[in-house]
Amino acid sequence: MTDNQPKLRLRDVRKAFGPKVVLDGIDLDVGVGESLVVIGGSGSGKSVTIKCILGLLEADTGSIHVDGEEVVGIASRDRERINRKFGMLFQSAALFDSLAVWENVSFGLLAEKKVNRDQAKEIAASKLAQVGLSKEVGEFFPAELSGGMQKRVALARAIAADPEIIFFDEPTTGLDPIMADVINDLIVKITREVGATALSITHDMVSARKIADRIAMIYEGRIIWSGPTAEIDRSGNEHVDQFIHGRAEGPIKMAVRA
Amino acid sequence: MKILQHIGRIFLAFLATVGRLAPFMGSAAVHCVRPPFYPRTVLRHMVEIGYYSLPVVGLTAIFAGMVLALQSYTGFARFSAEGAIANVVVLSITRELGPVLAGLMVAGRIGASLAAEIGTMRVTEQIDALTTLSTNPMKYLVAPRIIAGLVMFPFLVLVADVIGVYGGYLVAVYKLGFNPANYLQRTYEFLQAEDVNSGLVKAAVFGVIVTLMGCYHGYHSKGGAQGVGKATTNAVVSAPILILSFDYILTEMFFAR
Structure with missing residues (x-):
């Protein structure tokens, strides 16, 4: 990897579902250690962009490079290797509800058999402490936690394997303003501590302003400003002006049905 | 004309499902034999499928055996062939009723639970989360359940065989007045290893069918709670149909000469 090579590079990434074109030629670079936030309205293609990078969806055409390595169309074994560089915070937290919190946090480590269960429990406790949760929380099941606590556990899981790149999908959606600010602070603190590159998607401008070094706006499947x-x-x-000020009037027309 | 269109659409949907199922099955088979394995998860599902299904399988088997003895008696008495009841009970249970009834009962219990569990994981992004944690969902979710089904169904059928034959014995001895020693002797004399083995092979196939259908429909569910409900229904409907179809095919293979 050369010094000026971006951690993530997307070029002309396109994705359609049947006749509906969702990504219409996305170009995006995220530098090493940078925190980029992609903003955009619902259905603009933010989540699909992240899913294409993670390999949850396959881009129809275009190129996605991670540390200079092309990941579009790679074999599943290589995809697993690439995904070891990633941590992901899902919008819905997506915790495994059949597992205790500590097992959720150290799931990746246990699944790869990198550590035994005692070590995994210790690592989980330290990661939970990083997100401001006590060791005791590790014994609960996800359904026993509030939404904010679930988000924190999901954040602890995302950083458990010390990833190089962390993705945040709508990290503050569904949280009250204070808890949203707590999560934003944690994201800033943790990405700095881990030294990770961060790519977030959100339509929460307060969150975007707080966690981003750079912001890009996606509209109708393209990056229109960064x-x-x-x-x-x-x-x-x-x-961009209409979006960040949340105005109904402007070039962005929302489909509203009576 | 509209009826033909409707039939055509159903046929195309059937072909599309088969087209999706074949690679799913192939991938599941590969992940069942290729490491890494998750023995703890396999064990958990073996307990869930095997141990917790014992009451429902046991109850089904004992009543099936009892009814069989009673029905055989009312029929065979017309030809003074009551002595054949023991043979009919043991052959019917081991060859047919044990595996089929156990398969159908567990298909309802386990098929629904697998489809609902995996379907909920799908719609709440838990399966996506597995992928981002470098864990193949086919290996972690599907393979352990199929292995558990493959191992535990024959065990359940073996239990069903014993309990079913015992049900027949209870009715024959305590209601119909058969001599216990004679009944057991006739049961033992007519039972061959092939009868039990064919039932166990059927059970293994049914185990794969039930777990595969539960996993497949759950894995491909979409659209929230409604999608999970639909996946559960599909799993519970498709597994029994496949069980009965494969029952005929396997019976042809074993006994048609």
Whole structure:
């Protein structure tokens, strides 16, 4: 990997579901150690972009490079190797409800048989501490936790294997403003501690401003603007202005049915 | 004309399902034999499928054996062939009723539970989470359940065979007045290893069918709670149909000469 090579590089990534084109030529770079937030309305292609990078969906055409390695169309064994670099915080937390919290947190380590169960429990306790949860929480099951605690456990799981790249899918959706701010602070703190590259998607501008070094806006399956977080208010882009100020009037027309 | 269109659509949907099922089955088979394995998960499902199904299988088997003895008696008495009841009970139970009834009962219990569990994991992104944790969902979710089904169904059928024959014995001895020693002797004399073995082979096949259908429909569920419900229904309907179809095919293979 060369010094100026981005950690993630997407070029002309396209994805359609039947006649519906969701990604219409995405170009995106995320530098090493950078925190990029992709903003955009519902159905604009944010989640599909992340799913294509993670291999949960296969891009129809285009190129996705992780550390310079092409991942579109790679074999499943190589995909598993690539995914070891990733940590992912799902919008719904996606905790395994048949497993205790500590087993959720150290799931990746246990599944790969890198550690025994005692070691896994210790690692889980330390990761839970990083997200402000006590060791005792590890003995609970996900259904016994509040939404905010589940998000924190999911964050602990995302960082359990010290990933190089962490993805955050709508990290603050469904949380009250205070808990959302707690999660934002944790994301900033943890990505710095781990030294990871972060790619987040959100439509929460408070969250985006807090966790991003750089923001990119996706609209109708394309990146229409990207720049440093400080410059988003001076983007000069009508779509970006409308979105960040949450105005109904503007070039972005929402499909509203009576 | 509309009826033909409807039949055509059903046929195409059937072909599409078969087309999706074949690679799913292939992938599941590969993951059953290729490491890494998850023995703890396999064991958990063996207990769930085998141990917790014992009451329902046992009850079904004992009543099946009892009814069989009673029905055989009312029929055979017309030809003064009551002595053949022991043979009819033991052959029917081991060859046919043990595996089929156990298969059908467990298909309802386990097939529904597998489809609902995996379907919920699908719609709540837990299966996606597995992938991001470098864990192949086919290996972690599907393979252990199929292995557990393959191992535990023959065990359940063996139990059903014993209990079913005992049910027949109870009715024959305590209701119909048969001599216990004679009844057991006739049972033993007419029973051959092939009868039990064919039932166990059927059970193994039914075990794969039930777990495969539960996993397949759950894995491909979509659209939230409604999708999970549909997957559960599909699993519970498809498994018994396949069990009865394969029962005929296997019976042809074993006994048609």
